[in-house]
Amino acid sequence: MSARTKLLIAVLFLVFLGGGLAWHKVVHLGIPFWRGESVQDWEIEAKVSFLGTGKRPKARLSLPAVAVDMNRGQEAGSLGYSFYTERNEGEYTAVWSGEERQGGQALYFRIRVPEGTSGGGEPIPGNPPEAVTPGFPSSLGDPARAVVGRIKTTTSDPDSLFVSVFQQISGEDAPQEILLLKRHYEKESREMAVLDMGIDLLNLAGVPARLAYGVRLEPDLGAQPPVPLLEYYDGAYWKVRNPMEPGQVLDGTGLYVWHRGGGPLLDVTGGENSRVVFTVAKEPVPLRTLTDLRDSPWMVSTILGLPLSERAVFRYIVLIPLGAFVVVLLRNIVGIPTLGTFMPVLIALALLEIPLARGLIMFSVLIGAGLWFRFLLSRLNLLVVPRVAACVVIVTLLMMLMSVIGYRMGMAGGVQITLFPMIILAWTIERMSLIWEEEGKRSAIIQVGGSLLVAVFAFFFMRIGQVQYWSFYFPELLLVLLAGILMIGRYTGYRLSELIRFKTFSDA
Amino acid sequence: MPDGDQTASDVGVKWWHRWFRTPGELRDLGVVGINMRNARFLLPNNPRRLYRLVDDKLQTKALAEAEGLSVPETFAVIRTPHDASRIERILDKRYSFVIKPSRGSGGKGVLVIDEREGDLFIKPSGAVLTRDEIRHHVSNILAGLFSLGGQRDCALVEYRVRPAKLLTDLSYQGAPDIRCVMLHGYPVMAMLRAATKESDGRANLHQGALGIGIDIATGVTVRAVHHGKPVTKHPDTGVDLIGIQMPEWNKILDIAVTCQEMTGLGYLGVDLMIDEEIGPLMIEVNARPGLAIQMANGIGLLRRLEPVVKQHKENPGAGHYEKIAFSKHHFAAKIRKATS
Numbered sequence: 001m002s003a004r005t006k007l008l009i010a011v012l013f014l015v016f017l018g019g020g021l022a023w024h025k026v027v028h029l030g031i032p033f034w035r036g037e038s039v040q041d042w043e044i045e046a047k048v049s050f051l052g053t054g055k056r057p058k059a060r061l062s063l064p065a066v067a068v069d070m071n072r073g074q075e076a077g078s079l080g081y082s083f084y085t086e087r088n089e090g091e092y093t094a095v096w097s098g099e100e101r102q103g104g105q106a107l108y109f110r111i112r113v114p115e116g117t118s119g120g121g122e123p124i125p126g127n128p129p130e131a132v133t134p135g136f137p138s139s140l141g142d143p144a145r146a147v148v149g150r151i152k153t154t155t156s157d158p159d160s161l162f163v164s165v166f167q168q169i170s171g172e173d174a175p176q177e178i179l180l181l182k183r184h185y186e187k188e189s190r191e192m193a194v195l196d197m198g199i200d201l202l203n204l205a206g207v208p209a210r211l212a213y214g215v216r217l218e219p220d221l222g223a224q225p226p227v228p229l230l231e232y233y234d235g236a237y238w239k240v241r242n243p244m245e246p247g248q249v250l251d252g253t254g255l256y257v258w259h260r261g262g263g264p265l266l267d268v269t270g271g272e273n274s275r276v277v278f279t280v281a282k283e284p285v286p287l288r289t290l291t292d293l294r295d296s297p298w299m300v301s302t303i304l305g306l307p308l309s310e311r312a313v314f315r316y317i318v319l320i321p322l323g324a325f326v327v328v329l330l331r332n333i334v335g336i337p338t339l340g341t342f343m344p345v346l347i348a349l350a351l352l353e354i355p356l357a358r359g360l361i362m363f364s365v366l367i368g369a370g371l372w373f374r375f376l377l378s379r380l381n382l383l384v385v386p387r388v389a390a391c392v393v394i395v396t397l398l399m400m401l402m403s404v405i406g407y408r409m410g411m412a413g414g415v416q417i418t419l420f421p422m423i424i425l426a427w428t429i430e431r432m433s434l435i436w437e438e439e440g441k442r443s444a445i446i447q448v449g450g451s452l453l454v455a456v457f458a459f460f461f462m463r464i465g466q467v468q469y470w471s472f473y474f475p476e477l478l479l480v481l482l483a484g485i486l487m488i489g490r491y492t493g494y495r496l497s498e499l500i501r502f503k504t505f506s507d508a
Numbered sequence: 509m510p511d512g513d514q515t516a517s518d519v520g521v522k523w524w525h526r527w528f529r530t531p532g533e534l535r536d537l538g539v540v541g542i543n544m545r546n547a548r549f550l551l552p553n554n555p556r557r558l559y560r561l562v563d564d565k566l567q568t569k570a571l572a573e574a575e576g577l578s579v580p581e582t583f584a585v586i587r588t589p590h591d592a593s594r595i596e597r598i599l600d601k602r603y604s605f606v607i608k609p610s611r612g613s614g615g616k617g618v619l620v621i622d623e624r625e626g627d628l629f630i631k632p633s634g635a636v637l638t639r640d641e642i643r644h645h646v647s648n649i650l651a652g653l654f655s656l657g658g659q660r661d662c663a664l665v666e667y668r669v670r671p672a673k674l675l676t677d678l679s680y681q682g683a684p685d686i687r688c689v690m691l692h693g694y695p696v697m698a699m700l701r702a703a704t705k706e707s708d709g710r711a712n713l714h715q716g717a718l719g720i721g722i723d724i725a726t727g728v729t730v731r732a733v734h735h736g737k738p739v740t741k742h743p744d745t746g747v748d749l750i751g752i753q754m755p756e757w758n759k760i761l762d763i764a765v766t767c768q769e770m771t772g773l774g775y776l777g778v779d780l781m782i783d784e785e786i787g788p789l790m791i792e793v794n795a796r797p798g799l800a801i802q803m804a805n806g807i808g809l810l811r812r813l814e815p816v817v818k819q820h821k822e823n824p825g826a827g828h829y830e831k832i833a834f835s836k837h838h839f840a841a842k843i844r845k846a847t848s
Contacts, residue, residue, distance in 0.1 A: 385651065491543055493543060494531050494534055499528040503527065503529050
């Protein structure tokens with residue numbers, strides 16, 4: 001069998017396998033093929049983790065009642081634990097219990113919330129509770145009463161009282177009494193100081209208040225701790241507001257209220273170091289379909305079977321093959337010279353984290369400055385490895401400098417450089433300076449420019465929403481991409497750049 | 509449509525030739541692109557395991573010496589930083605030499621010293637290096653700065669070739685070398701690479717060096733290109749480039765074919781230099797020879813490679829001299845066309 005037929009068979013096999021699996025998922029499992037075809041849900045996942053101490057653990061996680069009542073889809077994940085939901089006076093709690101455990105444990109609870117309809121923070125009617133008068137230390141009782149008295153004279157109802165209290169607490173020119181109280185609370189409860197103080201002041205003013213918790217609806221945050229919120233009683237209803245933005249009614253766009261009712265959010269017995277983190281994702285596929293997918297005999301949905309927090313990583317990882325494909329295309333068919341083969345993919349991945357224009361300017365400035373320092377270093381005749389290390393140090397300092405300058409100039413977003421682009425930068429500078437010395441500045445600039453150009457193409461390709469959707473929900477389509485790469489691997493025609501390179505070719 | 513513009517050559521001049529050539533035109537000319545070179549000639553004929561023979565110049569030289577080929581004499585091999593620190597003893601009494609990385613490619617990291625004044629070393633361009641600078645260069649080589657993939661390397665200190673007068677005349681500084689491309693042991697194309705002021709003593713065509721095509725049959729230069737455009741005189745010195753007879757051409761072909769036999773590579777380029785006294789010396793073997801040679805000769809490589817593929821299939825057991833005879837017969841330059 002010639003190499004050609006082998007290739008053809010491999011390509012056909014990959015195309016049929018990948019395409020067939022995708023087709024099966026679309027037709028039989030009902031996953032929409034196009035991104036816009038479905039309603040988007042927020043999927044919120046709570047991950048409870050604790051260390052088993054060898055006892056029988058029992059974990060209780062408070063759940064958002066509105067979402068459970070709506071029954072848009074919910075799911076608990078925990079291997080080897082028995083699980084049930086408990087209902088008590090309109091509040092739901094997830095309860096896990098298991099046998100003796102040692103070491104790290106992780107429990108998951110996932111719910112679905114339709115986008116932009118309910119923030120879980122709607123006023124709920126309730127019986128008037130007793131406003132508990134908080135006990136202040138004697139030295140603080142008078143200032144607290146003075147603050148509350150002053151606020152009360154200017155406000156008419158609990159809502160405006162709430163707003164006023166938190167404006168006073170977080171305002172710039174706070175009166176002396178507030179500063180005094182703040183110092184006390186900061187000593188007592190550290191990061192929860194503002195909330196505790198607010199609760200006490202509200203209670204003192206006769207408005208019952210208690211802690212609530214919410215989740216930020218921002219998928220990019222990754223695993224986030226719960227956001228503390230405040231719930232207060234306005235005479236007929238319990239309302240939730242964010243003390244950081246007291247004037248704003250929670251409408252379900254930025255925050256989802258997960259827990260209210262005053263009880264504990266999480267309670268673990270038989271375990272240590274317990275904590276809960278939330279992961280949020282926009283999910284176009286209905287939960288029921290996802291469940292079907294996980295149970296299907298085809299191993300087609302391994303990514304979707306993972307918990308949200310673990311799955312989030314793959315959103316980036318599945319993009320790497322796409323970037324690699326763009327590189328293959330631009331190098332072997334178009335013929336753009338690049339520094340190293342996959343450097344452009346790495347640059348493109350780095351660019352995904354920073355806004356494009358700013359990222360490119362930053363890259364150019366850093367590479368230019370780094371190169372200059374690198375040439376200064378080369379006068380010292382250093383050995384290779386220390387020189388690369390010196391380059392890394394200089395790039396780090398330059399990045400810090402640029403971040404500070406960017407921040408001073410009011411570009412708040414300009415400072416989001418992570419570890420990853422840094423290493424790429426140092427490496428680019430080192431390689432570019434070598435080529436500069438060996439082959440002249442023209443080659444060096446052409447190659448770095450080519451890398452950036454390819455990176456920008458890869459970036460735009462990886463940014464297309466539909467492409468991201470396909471690679472994440474239909475990873476088997478990567479097999480089709482693989483088939484394409486194999487075909488290019490046997491392309492023996494001219495590169496576009498060669499049409500120009502050989503333009504002066506004439507027969508002798 | 510400027511269709512009536514037919515010239516003597518079989519391809520008419522079209523408006524787009526100022527910018528590019530169509531794939532069809534290039535195919536008609538038999539031009540080989542990088543993708544075709546890799547997929548059709550490199551990959552099937554050059555097994556990966558043979559690359560180390562030519563990527564490491566120490567091994568190539570050892571092979572060549574075993575075959576009785578003449579190569580530049582190795583004065584010393586520097587393998588460890590300890591050796592590097594004793595460089596003055598190694599360079600003692602050497603007044604001209606070349607230091608090169610054993611695994612370098614494309615002339616990277618090659619340092620040529622022409623003369624010496626006490627502790628100062630003078631490059632052909634006249635630049636002066638101290639002993640410390642030489643030691644630093646050697647430690648860069650050892651650290652793998654110039655080697656493929658950045659692996660640790662060793663440095664060779666070699667005899668500095670004194671190129672024959674005939675050849676130095678063709679070059680602005682730097683020593684010209686001869687590149688011969690072979691397939692299955694048949695020499696298919698040859699060129700001389702000469703430095704210009706622009707190329708700064710280097711023989712890389714894309715840096716502005718001259719590519720001078722050589723007739724396989726006779727060893728006479730037939731055509732020269734500078735940045736892809738045909739020229740007849742050296743841009744810096746004004747010396748005539750066409751019609752120069754390479755000395756000992758048959759020996760050069762002989763060395764090239766022997767290199768193919770000793771390495772077993774199917775498709776390769778052999779680089780040679782001609783020393784005033786010793787004659788042709790094998791400098792290195794390249795398992796990925798570039799495509800500029802077609803520009804220098806004005807002939808698409810495919811026109812030479814296809815007959816060789818056919819010949820090799822029909823006559824797989826052809827001997828050394830049979831191959832040379834075949835190439836000389838089939839690849840002789842046609843009657844030279846006046847280009848100026």
